[in-house]
Amino acid sequence: MSSNSLFQVDLNGVLKVLSDSLYSSYQVFMRELLQNAVDAINARKHLGDTFTPAVTVNFMVSGGIRTISVEDNGVGLTLAEVDEFLSRIGSSSKSNRQDRESFIGQFGIGLLSCFMISDEVIVISKSAKNEEAVKWIGNINGTYQKMNIEEQIPVGTSVYLRVKDAIKLDEDLLQSLLGRYGTYLNLPIRCLVNDEVKNNFQRDFPWKVSAEEVIAVGRRTFKEEFQRYIPLKDRSGKTTGVAYIIPRTTHAITNNAHTVYIKNMFITDHCTTILPEWAFFVRAMINSGNISPTASREEIYKNQVLEDVREDLGECIKQFLVRLSETDPVFLHHLIGTHGTALKSLALNDEKFFHFISKWFRFPTSEGLLTLEEIKQQTKMILYVPDLDQFKQLLPVARGNGQLIINSGYIYDTEIFNRLNEQDKTAIYQAIDVEFFGNILKDVSLEETDRYRDRLKQLQYHLDYFNCELEIKQFSPDSLPMIFYMSQQSLIERDVANIQQESDDLWAGITGAVFSFEQAYHSKLFLNLNNPTIQKLLNQTTGASDELFMETMYINSMLLGHYPLNKKEMDIMNNNMEQLLNKIL
Numbered sequence: 001m002s003s004n005s006l007f008q009v010d011l012n013g014v015l016k017v018l019s020d021s022l023y024s025s026y027q028v029f030m031r032e033l034l035q036n037a038v039d040a041i042n043a044r045k046h047l048g049d050t051f052t053p054a055v056t057v058n059f060m061v062s063g064g065i066r067t068i069s070v071e072d073n074g075v076g077l078t079l080a081e082v083d084e085f086l087s088r089i090g091s092s093s094k095s096n097r098q099d100r101e102s103f104i105g106q107f108g109i110g111l112l113s114c115f116m117i118s119d120e121v122i123v124i125s126k127s128a129k130n131e132e133a134v135k136w137i138g139n140i141n142g143t144y145q146k147m148n149i150e151e152q153i154p155v156g157t158s159v160y161l162r163v164k165d166a167i168k169l170d171e172d173l174l175q176s177l178l179g180r181y182g183t184y185l186n187l188p189i190r191c192l193v194n195d196e197v198k199n200n201f202q203r204d205f206p207w208k209v210s211a212e213e214v215i216a217v218g219r220r221t222f223k224e225e226f227q228r229y230i231p232l233k234d235r236s237g238k239t240t241g242v243a244y245i246i247p248r249t250t251h252a253i254t255n256n257a258h259t260v261y262i263k264n265m266f267i268t269d270h271c272t273t274i275l276p277e278w279a280f281f282v283r284a285m286i287n288s289g290n291i292s293p294t295a296s297r298e299e300i301y302k303n304q305v306l307e308d309v310r311e312d313l314g315e316c317i318k319q320f321l322v323r324l325s326e327t328d329p330v331f332l333h334h335l336i337g338t339h340g341t342a343l344k345s346l347a348l349n350d351e352k353f354f355h356f357i358s359k360w361f362r363f364p365t366s367e368g369l370l371t372l373e374e375i376k377q378q379t380k381m382i383l384y385v386p387d388l389d390q391f392k393q394l395l396p397v398a399r400g401n402g403q404l405i406i407n408s409g410y411i412y413d414t415e416i417f418n419r420l421n422e423q424d425k426t427a428i429y430q431a432i433d434v435e436f437f438g439n440i441l442k443d444v445s446l447e448e449t450d451r452y453r454d455r456l457k458q459l460q461y462h463l464d465y466f467n468c469e470l471e472i473k474q475f476s477p478d479s480l481p482m483i484f485y486m487s488q489q490s491l492i493e494r495d496v497a498n499i500q501q502e503s504d505d506l507w508a509g510i511t512g513a514v515f516s517f518e519q520a521y522h523s524k525l526f527l528n529l530n531n532p533t534i535q536k537l538l539n540q541t542t543g544a545s546d547e548l549f550m551e552t553m554y555i556n557s558m559l560l561g562h563y564p565l566n567k568k569e570m571d572i573m574n575n576n577m578e579q580l581l582n583k584i585l
């Protein structure tokens with residue numbers, strides 16, 4: 001024989017779960033009470049009653065005892081409803097209704113949060129549906145009483161809580177909770193202290209009031225002096241808000257916290273999912289009627305609706321930037337100056353946006369910061385250098401030879417030029433390094449090649465040890481004696497060779513088996529025949545200082561290019577330094 005029995009719920013256990021795991025603080029009781037009041041008022045409106053909605057919160061302090069009452073003139077509860085909805089945890093009058101969209105509550109647990117601040121919750125209510133008023137007393141030990149009362153009271157509900165001694169709650173905190181949770185509920189909420197009216201909370205969202213209000217609320221909410229904001233609206237029109245443009249540079253790792261309201265109720269001020277990740281240059285304030293809160297009502301439920309809303313709001317930001325290019329290009333330039341990195345990351349994720357915005361970006365070039373258009377006016381052969389150190393090396397040569405080069409070593413820039421290379425057929429895009437540049441430097445004449453052939457061999461001899469190849473070229477400026485180049489591949493080969501030299505036979509054997517390179521030059525040194533010192537060097541016969549000269553030039557080039565020196569190179573550098581110092585002394 002089996003029989004059906006009801007679960008016994010230990011209220012203390014449930015409360016521990018709520019306070020330890022679900023809610024971040026006992027302060028949320030005020031949100032839950034206000035939300036119930038709003039829902040009850042909406043339910044009464046749905047009945048067709050005509051009344052002026054009102055919510056009154058009264059904080060009474062007497063002889064060290066603090067009591068809070070929250071009174072609404074909503075739909076109220078009958079005795080049967082009290083039994084069904086207040087006394088049964090997880091039971092809600094809002095979840096199965098056709099019009100459930102208009103309510104904030106749905107889980108039937110919100111009222112329990114009151115037990116975090118009070119051992120007893122008293123509800124006195126008169127339903128809009130019948131005449132008899134009811135009283136319900138819930139106790140933290142899991143028991144409750146319910147009864148009809150004789151008293152004539154108006155339609156609505158009052159909840160009474162006696163604040164536990166351990167709970168820190170005073171008039172100021174109560175007012176700030178009402179401000180946080182009640183301001184935008186679209187209801188007149190009065191705050192009384194010992195029956196005396198202290199404050200009224202009711203405002204429209206700032207974007208429904210005026211531009212000044214938007215800026216003022218932004219300053220108060222995010223403690224930042226915003227100048228501009230972007231209106232936000234999703235395609236259903238149920239999610240609206242504003243995205244404030246942060247007036248200082250932000251970084252991709254900054255996960256901006258946005259303030260989100262759902263159905264006018266404050267949910268969170270650290271939401272990171274309501275806007276796309278690339279929007280890290282704005283902070284938003286948003287009210288949504290279509291996204292859902294989690295059970296704790298402190299976060300947003302991640303589902304398709306949220307994804308759609310995020311996409312729509314992201315589109316608003318993009319469209320704003322497109323409009324700016326027509327209405328206020330100066331500000332767009334300013335914006336790109338401050339938030340270039342964010343906008344570049346956005347452009348790389350969005351074809352259409354890339355097409356629009358890429359012409360507005362500025363890139364560091366050998367002639368200063370230039371836009372793509374400005375670069376194209378000078379040359380149709382667009383040379384970009386993905387490596388910052390190499391760009392620095394090339395800079396004097398490029399300038400000296402009247403060649404414009406772009407530093408694409410900063411984040412996203414090389415990807416942008418690679419993309420342009422695929423899409424923009426009005427110019428040729430070429431990623432270059434020092435070697436490429438070496439190839440377009442002017443060759444010396446055949447006669448000079450012949451003249452210096454033997455001397456070059458002598459000098460090359462001192463660089464063979466470093467696997468560095470010597471070549472003579474001619475370039476401007478004359479003051480620059482040489483350019484040094486080491487490719488990425490060479491760097492790897494050098495590393496492996498270093499390991500082999502420094503490690504034992506077994507490890508050297510393994511690296512030798514895995515990486516076997518042809519013995520090729522790792523780096524290249526272009527000597528500038530226009531430079532007087534190099535001319536002097538080449539025109540000398542074998543000199544006693546050749547070795548010292550070539551080694552010092554090589555090591556100096558390595559250091560200038562920020563290439564790591566291996567142990568032997570370090571030893572040579574120290575040794576040469578000592579020799580030089582000795583010569584001076």
Ligand SMILES: Nc1ncnc2c1ncn2[C@@H]1O[C@H](COP(=O)(O)OP(=O)(O)OP(=O)(O)O)[C@@H](O)[C@H]1O
Binds near residue numbers: 093104105107
């Ligand atoms: N002020 C009120 N006026 C009328 N009914 C109320 C009031 N407060 C609570 N109730 C009733 O008690 C039920 C339980 O309230 P509770 O706050 O625990 O859950 P909920 O609001 O339904 O859902 P949630 O857990 O998502 O807040 C409600 O569904 C409602 O029927």
